[in-house]
């Protein structure tokens with residue numbers, strides 16, 4: 001179990017989702033990925049991506065323009 | 079028990095691909111979705127940028143569709159490879175700069191690579207014979223199947239009954255009778271099928287699934303190539319074409335002017351790559367200059383940018399100009415009047 005950071009700031013959707021998806025592929029079940037983004041669309045899209053692909057969504061923290069979404073990796077991607 | 083067959087469905091976020099995927103789920107196929115991000119896709123971007131649109135939902139339609147269907151979705155970044163499709167389409171363009179036939183071939187080919195890599199059996203698209211003038215004609219359907227390399231592993235459930243049997247039909251993995259024979263431009267059969275499946279909501283992209291079908295966008299893209307003297311682009315270039323007012327006051331430079339706060343914020347992110355200006359004494363938008371400019375061009379640009387800010391009726395406005403090294407200077411200029419800005423400058 002380990003913690004990882006992903007910088008997806010200044011990217012517009014769907015790029016933050018694509019970067020999240022590609023990062024999660026390299027992680028193990030139980031790992032957590034903190035995705036930093038600025039496109040408010042990510043507030044919607046990253047949790048949706050997690051739900052449909054079977055991953056968990058942890059804290060969502062918004063500080064000014066920056067949003068940090070925590071993805072809990074559940075299944076190994078196939 | 080027979081092995082469960084697996085298919086990947088091209089999911090655009092619109093109704094047709096949603097119905098096509100659903101039709102295969104109904105036949106017991108394990109379906110996963112694939113969506114290609116070309117950089118031109120009509121998605122939340124402009125909504126995400128413009129502050130006045132902030133209250134509207136900014137969902138990604140492909141993800142939304144996947145969730146409605148209960149399938150996984152793989153979003154694939156094809157920005158680099160897609161450039162060749164846009165720049166050199168073998169089959170040419172549609173009404174604007176949309177290379178729809180080459181685009182379809184490219185996407186089905188990418189899906190084919192994906193199914194081969196992931197051990198899936200076939201590909202599903204929401205194409206309908208006669209639905210679109212360029213890519214979905216009776217004579218172009220086989221072209222997509224052949225030139226993509228997918229051949230008879232490409233299934234179009236919405237119009238399968240009008241097309242030759244595919245491998246999954248011949249193998250008995252799917253039943254031709256439980257697919258459809260839609261054709262033509264009418265949307266009624268899709269609406270009826272949506273109702274039958276219990277779908278009450280879907281996205282309706284006007285014209286097409288990407289900005290290349292948009293006349294104004296295509297005009298700006300053609301102008302961009304002409305201004306740069308070469309047909310090439312990076313992701314940032316095509317993103318910037320979606321934002322702000324674009325004006326070309328002289329052949330050798332154009333200006334991108336934010337229309338509201340959200341766009342100004344977005345353009346801020348690019349300001350280090352461009353000479354840029356903004357009114358100092360009276361509030362006004364941020365403007366980026368694309369091209370090489372001398373002092374008289376800068377004066378014109380400064381007078382023009384005032385036209386779109388609070389200083390438009392002032393006698394003089396001070397404008398800060400920042401060059402590519404971050405050095406600033408202030409110019410004191412008279413704003414252009416509306417009559418001084420010919421319509422032809424607007425892209």
Ligand code: SF4
Nearest residue numbers: 177178181286287288
């Ligand atoms: S509208 Fe755009 S994305 Fe859709 S087929 Fe045509 S070129 Fe491709």
